[in-house]
Amino acid sequence: MGISRKGRNLVGKFYKIPDAVGDWSRETLAREVVGGRNLEVIDFSKLDGKERAKTLAQIAHCCEEWGFFQLVNHGIPEELLEKVKKVASECYKLEREENFKNSMPVKLLNELVEKKSEDKLENLDWEDVFLLSDENENEWPTKIPGFNETMKEYRDELKKLAIKVMEVMDENLGLPKGYIKKAFNGAEEEDNAVFGTKVSHYPPCPHPEKLTGLRAHTDAGGVILLFQDDEVKGLQILKDGEWIDVQPMKNSIVINTGDQIEVLSNGRYKSVWHRVFASTDGNRRSIASFYNPSLKATIEPAQELAEKTDKLAVDPIYPKFVFGDYMSVYTVQKFLPKEPRFKAVNAK
Ligand code: OGA
Numbered sequence: 001m002g003i004s005r006k007g008r009n010l011v012g013k014f015y016k017i018p019d020a021v022g023d024w025s026r027e028t029l030a031r032e033v034v035g036g037r038n039l040e041v042i043d044f045s046k047l048d049g050k051e052r053a054k055t056l057a058q059i060a061h062c063c064e065e066w067g068f069f070q071l072v073n074h075g076i077p078e079e080l081l082e083k084v085k086k087v088a089s090e091c092y093k094l095e096r097e098e099n100f101k102n103s104m105p106v107k108l109l110n111e112l113v114e115k116k117s118e119d120k121l122e123n124l125d126w127e128d129v130f131l132l133s134d135e136n137e138n139e140w141p142t143k144i145p146g147f148n149e150t151m152k153e154y155r156d157e158l159k160k161l162a163i164k165v166m167e168v169m170d171e172n173l174g175l176p177k178g179y180i181k182k183a184f185n186g187a188e189e190e191d192n193a194v195f196g197t198k199v200s201h202y203p204p205c206p207h208p209e210k211l212t213g214l215r216a217h218t219d220a221g222g223v224i225l226l227f228q229d230d231e232v233k234g235l236q237i238l239k240d241g242e243w244i245d246v247q248p249m250k251n252s253i254v255i256n257t258g259d260q261i262e263v264l265s266n267g268r269y270k271s272v273w274h275r276v277f278a279s280t281d282g283n284r285r286s287i288a289s290f291y292n293p294s295l296k297a298t299i300e301p302a303q304e305l306a307e308k309t310d311k312l313a314v315d316p317i318y319p320k321f322v323f324g325d326y327m328s329v330y331t332v333q334k335f336l337p338k339e340p341r342f343k344a345v346n347a348k
């Protein structure tokens with residue numbers, strides 16, 4: 001179903017947001033969800049055949065216009081994906097659910113409801129989350145048979161996929177193969193980039209009108225690969241001032257680009273606002289893996305893409321900075337617009 005003509009006119013008349021006001025106003029003024037527009041689905045296997053050029057162009061279009069796309073035939077074995085879903089859900093049930101029931105969001109929401117307050121909860125997320133990385137393996141869940149082996153195998157596969165996706169971006173941006181990966185790994189040849197996996201659940205919420213599952217934000221890092229729930233939806237992205245649902249699609253991987261890809265591409269690929277809504281039923285599982293720069297890596301627009309004017313500008317939009325400094329700013333400003341973050345690291 002498309003947006004009706006009438007709906008479009010309304011968007012134009014009352015909600016069209018001038019470009020100059022920036023992302024934050026766009027986010028706050030955005031209409032509530034307009035259905036009917038879906039992310040483009042890319043058949044990644046076609047990169048290896050005679051449709052390579054067409055597939056590259058499709059991906060370029062998604063990166064330039066959407067900041068998000070959905071991959072199928074991405075090469076991750078179905079069997080592995082099924083195991084990942086199983087161990088992640090078992091882990092939630094066995095090791096997380098009880099804690100979530102006693103968590104701050106649940107307590108604060110109960111309080112609001114008991115007081116019959118009209119207020120909303122603005123500064124928290126209705127999300128259970130834990131992080132897997134190479135550095136914290138000794139803290140990975142321990143009670144679920146097969147959890148560690150499965151997630152290790154999954155992370156290996158996803159890291160390879162992230163590298164392939166970055167190479168496609170290199171090619172589409174006219175950069176040497178491996179450019180983005182190298183930039184994220186810092187000057188040295190070593191494997192310094194950070195590859196993390198965030199395992200999230202968005203449990204059913206009795207009053208979803210009072211809070212969000214995950215507040216609107218753009219992602220700080222590089223390339224994000226999201227394995228979202230087969231059935232329960234919740235993720236929305238901001239496109240042309242409207243929140244659009246990212247429809248669940250069994251065993252597909254949703255790709256999006258973070259703030260560092262925006263900087264590196266000198267704004268050709270924008271990192272896009274997204275959020276997760278809470279809902280009364282369904283416990284949405286979502287596993288986000290991210291290929292981020294090393295905290296020591298210096299990030300700046302690729303020379304090939306930085307225009308001369310940028311170099312001469314007193315206050316370029318995309319500065320040169322150390323990613324660790326960016327993360328210090330992001331940690332406190334995650335749910336705010338990205339532009340002040342770029343300014344803050346520029347001033348360092
Ligand atoms: C994130 C994110 C979306 C999701 O973790 O940054 O946007 O569906 N997650 O969990």
Ligand code: NI
Nearest residue numbers: 217218219274
């Ligand atoms: Ni995100």
